[in-house]
Amino acid sequence: MQLVLQQIMHCPYQGAMKRLYLESKVMELIALRLGQFLEASGGQKRSPSLRADDVERIYRAKEILLQNLTDPPYLATLARRVALNEHKLKVGFRELFDTTVFGYLHTQRMERAKQLLEAGSMTIIAIAQTVGYANRSHFAAAFRKWFGANPMAYLGTSSRKGGLSVAVRDLIFGSRGGRERKRRAFSVSPELGTKRSRYGP
Template identity: 30%
Template sequence: FHKAHYSLDIAKCIEEINQTEDQGFTKSVFIEGKCYEILAHHLRQYVDDASPSEKRTILRQSTVVKIENAANIIDESLDQAPDVLTLSKKVGLNQNTLQNGFQSLFGLSVKEYSQNKRMEKARHLMENTNLNITEITYRIGINSRSYFSKLFKERYSMSPKQYMQKLETTKKKDDTTAI
C-alpha cells in the first residue's frame, strides 16, 4: 500500500538498511533499531495523513518525483515557464503542496526557482553567444528589459550591461595574452 507513498525519512531508513555492511549480531541490532525508527516515522505519517491535504508537512517520495518533474518543466521552458497554478495542474499536485515541496527540496518558492534558472540562463547566454541584452531578455521569457536588469542586479550585484562590459574586458585581455 505504501510503495512510493512513504516519507523521505522512511525511504532513508530503508536505504540505510539495504546499504549496511554490518554482519551477524550487529546487523540484527542495527536492523531492529531501524525498524523502530520506521515505525515512529509511520506513526508520524499517519497523524500527518489525518490532516487536511493542504496542512500536511511530510513529503512522500511520490510527491518528490512530481516536484522534480515540475522543476524539469521549468528548466526546459524558461522562455514560457508556466505559472504556479498551471504547473501544479500539470504535475498533479495542489499549489500549496507544490510550493511547500519546492521550499523543502530547493529552499526556494516556485517563482524564486524560476527566476534563478532564468538568471543562470541569461548569464550563460551572455558568456557564450553574441546576443544583446534585449534578445537575451526575450530568450529567457521576460518581456521587460528593466525588470530583467533589476533581477540580474539582485542576483549578481551588477547590471547586465556592466556584466557584458566585464566579459568584453576579459576577452580582450585573453586575446592580448594569447599573442
Template identity: 40%
Template sequence: MGWTELSSTNIQENIHLFFDRMNLDQKTKLTLHPEVGEGYVRRFLPRYDMEVVVSDYTFYRSQSISLSTKSPMVELNFCLKGERGISVQGKEHQLLPGLCSLQFMSEVEARFEYVGNEPFYMLGIGIPVSTFHHFMEESNGQRSIEFGQVLGKQSFRIFQEKLSPAASVALQRVMQYVAKPGTKKIEMETGVLGLLSMAFQSFLLDSETASVPLSKRDKEKIAQARVIMLECMVDPPSLPELSRMIGLNDYKLKTGFKAMFGTTVFGYLREKRLEKALFLLQQGEMNVTETSSAIGYTNTSYFAEAFREKYGVNPSVFVRRSSK
C-alpha cells in the first residue's frame, strides 16, 4: 500500500491525507520538506479514475508513518530502488526492488516504515473498486472476479512476485512517458492499462498461481531450481528431474515458480538463454552458430527465430551492426 488510496467518488481524498502525513506540499510535483529529507513525488491523472504516482526521495532519518485509509481501492506498485515496510493488521510486508505488488484494501490502519538515508524509488497505480469491477467484466457483461471475493473476510490482501521480462519492458515504457515532457494522456493510459492487465492476469486470472501457498522452505527450493536451470542452461533437466533435485513436487514447482518469477520454468530459461546470447554476440568472439550452441540451442534456425522474436532483429543482422 502506498500513495494512491483512491475513492470511487473522490479519488483525491486519501492521497491528500497521506501527503499531509509525509510533509509534502500539495502541488503537481510534491517536494519533501527540507527538514525531513530530499526528493519528490509526481502525480499523473491519465483519466478521471486512475492515479499514477512516481516517488523518488530519501529520508534523512528512519521514519514510521501511520495512516487510516478512508475508501476501498486497488493499488499496483513497482519498487525500483530501496525498500519500504508495511504493517497491516499485525502482519508485516516488504516492498523490495524488483518486486511487483498488487494490493486490495478496504478501510484499514497501516504503518509505513522507511530506512533513513536510503533512496526510495517507486511507481504506484491506484484505481477505485468500481474501475476494478469494470476491468473484470467479460464481453457478455458477466463479472469474473469481485473485489469482495479477493478480500474475503480480510480488509487487506497483497500479492507479490518478481517482475517478469514482459512487465519490465512495459514498466520501462511507462517510466519513459513519465520522464518525457508533453506526454499525451492516451500514451500514459495505454501503458498503465498494460501493466494492470499483466498484473491481473498473473495474480488473479491464473487461478493456479493465485492460490498456491508457498512456505519459506518452498521458496528456497524454488530459488534453488532457478539457479540449477541457469547453471545447466545448455543441457537443462526436465521438470520431473528438477522436481526430484530440489525435493518439491512438480505441481508446486510449476505454480510456485510462476508466482515468484512471473513466468514458467522453461519460459524463464528461454529468456536467460537469449539474454546470454545477446551478450555473447555483443562481445564479437562467437558467430551465430557458435552462440546458438553455447546457450543450448541445437537448431540454429530455432535460435534465430527466438532471438528475432525477442529483440526484433535476426542475430546475423545484429552481428553485422555490432561490428560496424
C-alpha cells in the first residue's frame, strides 16, 4: 500500500491522463485494503494460488499496461517484466479485476480515447495512434462497438449538447472553410469517371 500511496503522490501525468491514473490508483488502494480487512476478519480469503507478492506483481502488470496504451508489451513480455509465468498472470488478473489482460487494455484504450475526444485537443487520427491504433478505420470500428457510435458521430452528439466549442470542432473535424477547400481540390472527370486532384495527377 505504501508503494501505491507514493505513486499517487508522484503522479507523472497531467490532464485527463492524470485523472485516469489517480482513479486507477484509488481503486487499487480500496482493493488492497478490502483484501486486508477480509483476511483479518476471517471472511473471504484470497485464492491460495495467489500469494501477496503475486498480487503486487499483477497490480504492477496493470500499471505497465496503463502506462503503455500506445504500444503495450506482449503477454509473454509483460509476464517476464513482473516475474510471473503467463498462466499465473492471466488467471490472477481475471481473479483480481474480473477481466482478461486484453479486456483491461481494451477498456482503458476506449476510455482514454473518449477522454481525449472530449478534451478536443487532438485530431481523431492522433487519438487513434495515442491509444495504439495505426489504422483509423480499425479504431473507428472498435470505438463504435464500444460506445455505439463512431468517433465523429460521438463528437457530433457532444457538440449538439453544447459539449464542444466551435474551435474544438474545427480542430477535430476541420474548419468549414478548410473542408470546402478540400472538397474543391478534387473534381470528377466525366471522361475517366475517377477523382482527379487539382494539385497533382
